[in-house]
Amino acid sequence: MNILIKWLGLNPDEYNQWEIRWAAAGPGLEAAVLVLLVPLALWFFWTSLARIRSPWRKVFLLLLRVLAFSALLLVLFRPELELRKGHYLKNSIAVLLDNSKSLSIKTFPDEQPRASLVRQAMEKNQPYFERLAKTFNVDFYFVSDRPVQVSSGEIATHYQPREPFTDFGRVFADLRKKYEDQSLKGVMLFSDGADLNQAPDEISEELRRAVASIDSPIHAFQTGSNDLFKDLAIEAVDAPDFGFVQQPVNLSVTVNASSIGNKNVSLVLKEGDNVLISKMIEIREGTARYPVDLQFTPRALGKRVYSLSLPLFAGESIASNNRREFQVKVIPDRIRVLHLNGRPSWDSRFLREVLVNNPKVDLLSFFILRTLGDDVAAPTTELSLIPFPSNLLFTDYLNSFDLVIFQNFKYSPFIEKKHLENVKAFVENGGAFLMIGGNLSFQGGEYERTAIEDLLPVSLLREKQAWRKDEIASRPVKGFLNHPILRLEKDDAANEKIWRSLPPLSTLNTGLRPETGAQVLVEDGKGGPVLAVAKKGRGRAALIASDSSWNWNFRRVGEGGSGRYYQRFWNNMVAWLSGDPATQVLQLETDREQYHEGDEVLIKGRVLKEDYQPAAGEAVTLTLRSPAGGVDTHALKAGPLGEVAFAFTPEEEGFYHARAEVKRGKETLSAEAGFGVFGDTAEFQKPLVNPALLEKIAAISGGTASVLSAQTDLSGIHFENPEVLVKTRSKAFSLWDNWAAYGLIAGLLFLEWWLRRKSGLS
């Protein structure tokens, strides 16, 4: 061998094996043809030797021909000589020790933590592992949501059940990657099987795939048991991230009971100290899980923190899982707008298009298409008109709306005057009202001395001609360009420029005198109000004294602009009237919604004056309420832009509540924000040992599952140990594609020809 290697010009020390390899695809059709033809050719060849008398010479000639054909066949099989250097690989065994927090839970009756069982098993079976290490690479890992390799010596000193999450899917996927180029022949898993990602008695498809990909048996050792384990736990809460104010929110809760006995327990849902709902659960021996459906209705906007609690019984293994908090961001439902139009007009057409296309608006429109004086010249059955449901709208259903719009609408004879009082009460209780001008609005609609006049930001003066058709300028009042309704662009200068560029209005309702406390945001060129707003009780009211705001859309398009600022204006109007949080003069938020223990929390706020200019220097009181009920108050001062900020590091986990207050005269403005601080206690939500999961992992992989005890002897666990050869160097030489192979064939044929000639054959 060494001679051959040297003859090939290589170093014999670099190669210790050789092998002849044949073409993988084979010679194919040509070889098949040759195999069929060769015997026939040999037969003809043999018969052609009849004149040679010497049988030895005949046999020799035939042998030469056979050798030539054989050499040709060999060439077709393209043989190669491979020289290589290789060694046998030592197989590996992975020993996985679960070090998640659930291993700190005591097991009964010994009342020792599950992790102690692991330590004892490792100590007792140390000789077994030492023996195993002679024939295998034995690798030890601490596993929780990932495998961390440790030496055998570190187990006694470093094994602590501290990790916050268990995720076997990721552990096995990582393990497969680690042993991609190695020969893993077995896994030993010491765990309680409490993987929060797995549903009870099920194994996820992801974990199933990860286990199968290991391609070697996993022997699972169940660490701890559920015998005598006493615990009542809120195992899972399925709550939506957000809900709509005044709309029911559904909750699905799973309660787990272990060794509690037959008891009726009460599951209580609270917001702060207020009990929202409680439900009795009948706990019975033999049943562990109790699904509970709850429904509650958020009454206020913002991030609301709710808590679920169960009673704590004496002797429970874990107390913290009897209470669970969760947060729901309560947002406004779609803004329900009742839009009454006195007559079809371009103003109403363009506004309706904006409202219909606003995804936040749920619109109910009514147009008065005919009046009593109109002659439709057709029976009712041939008309598409429907009666105006005045009584229903203004008695039963009024409070289901957020905004009522009277657009060029004269209430008589469609609405009884007494029902206008309902509109006033609706606004004072938190609703919103908007009157849009036209000759049927304000005085034209005979609203003087009605409840609607009380609602309006103006009083209605007696004027002979309270409706004017003319070119009317619309000039934002200085100081109000920051008002959310007038914010057509974020940049101040750009916003002012846009307002200057809007086409003039072509109609104006006159004889409107602003009320005390009202804000006139836009004036005509002579100081008359075009757009005015006011707060009325808990609600908001606004007016536009013209039915030609559509000029800001269509006429602006004709001037080379677009209708987008018209749309933005009306969307701003709806947002302000409906009390959108972004339109509040005091705002409060946190930089994140959830924090981990030890994270710094930043609470930010903004204080604006009533004209939405920054309230620089204004005093703000920030009250922080901790999960345990502790209250801290901090005096803050608004910066030049009205901003306030407060940073702190929470000491407790749970949900915190922040409230900012600003005192303005007799009024106190307030804003709230909530946030959660979470410790790593998720492992205690599902504290039970999960033998079913361990059995499934073992079954899928072809391993075994057993319960670990202080006496467990692992010496019965055996692993396959096949020889696995690994090449480190190789070199191949062609045995056919060279002059020697073809020379051999030619030489054999030449020798045969020469002998034939000598024997007198041609």
Add this chain to the structure above:
Amino acid sequence: MRFLGATIFFLLTWLPFGPPAPAAAEDYSSFTIPLLRYPGGNFNPRPEALRSLLAQVAARTSIEVNREPVVLEATDARLYCYPFLYMGGNEGFRPFSAEALAALRNYLSFGGFLFIDDNSGKAGSAFDTSVRKLIADLFPKNPLQKIPRDHSIYRSFYLINQPAGRVRVNAYLEGLSIKGRTVIVYSANDQGGAWSRDKLGNWNHGIIAGGYQVRQHSIRLGVNIVMYALTLDYKKDMVHLPIILERLRRYHSQ
């Protein structure tokens, strides 16, 4: 006495005229139907049609109308004061200039409405050919299509089964929609001819193959087209549907 006489003379001569009145602003808020003037052809073969239709709209509905005639070209700066345009004719017309096409396209795309009325009373008229070319030039990728029977135009005020007119060239209306809004409605049945009446109230044109009822249906269609332009799909709001569908069921079963 002479002073008294002078005073009376002054009052008689000055008072009726009064102090100089401010120039009246154009009435954009009232519903107006401008007539579209276009190059070539006859853009106003039914000069009384729009005034007559607006009178009917005023009498039958709550819409406030402006009956003053307004004539505009597609490039007129005042086009955007009037989101509704009427285009009538009975002859072929020259293609619109690129500037006029761009202006009309912009007008229709951002809120305008165009009602086209073939007053020739003939199928495949020269006006019809010109109109189809105009629309192909305006919106090459968005051809005219038959307006379906459940379109709001057929129920915006009256419940209408079929479009009538002075003649019955087509038993349907054609239209073109942009983002769900029908911006062009085209009738080949000479609606203007059916609407048109003189100042004494006499109808200007007889109805071919029909009488009073057909003319009434044409006027109803005119009212519905106006109502659609002002309210769009309002009648498809859920609050209207049950009543309208019930009435349609009864109406169709008659």
